[in-house]
Amino acid sequence: MSTRLNTRPVLTIVTVVVFVYWAELLLRLAQTYLLHIPEAHARGLLGVALPWLAESGWVHHGVALVALIGCVASHRRASRAEVT
Template identity: 45%
Template sequence: MSVVESLNHRHHRLSLNLFMVVVLAHWAEHLVQAYQIWVLGWPRPQSRGVLGQFWPWLVSSEWMHYLYALVMLIGLFLLRPGFVGRARTWWTIALAIQFWHHIEHLLLLLQAQTGRFLAGEAVPTSVLQLVLPRVELHLFYNSVVFVPMVIAMYLHLRPHAAELERMACSCAAPASRPAAVAR
């Protein structure tokens, strides 16, 4: 069994849980940053989340942001084969949106590396950042990727009977598996 097959069969639930820990930690950083800006009233340059308070370069590193976007894209891609039916549809939506988010980060990284900025801006700027400030844009991106991921995982853990028959992993809640016990 290949690594990808193992991730989507015998280790699918563990793989999803580890992936969600990474996603939730990233979410927490963005939520702390939003709290620092809109509740504490900190200036945006000083609102760096938790890790950014100790390592400020993390917030301004386009490499770090790009690598996280890439990790998300790879994780969504590698774990997709384990999903079936409605859950797979929602997971694929998250993957498609993350693909675009990854392109935006690639654009930011390329600008940071070349010193040539989009639309005459003074700093690296993504396409949607031309209409939304960066903090708000990243909260938006994280939301529109996270929501379909959560829906996919919910549906994956509670499949219809036909979906359960096609699942190669044992992620489904025990209450969803009465037919499997009778076999």
């Protein structure tokens, strides 16, 4: 009897977080190079709402943590499906 593995929800969340992060980086690049905002003041969309978050490295750590948790969760689900 085969068990159907569904890691789609976990991978969808990780993918959305990574795409939002990339969109934020691209917006900061656009602010810097297209709108000629100094790099120190180009905060992207997230930095406008939460400036303290844009100035620290927590955004990078948060995205890395979400991606790591998603990978571990998907791996555990896949490992359980192989055992049964």
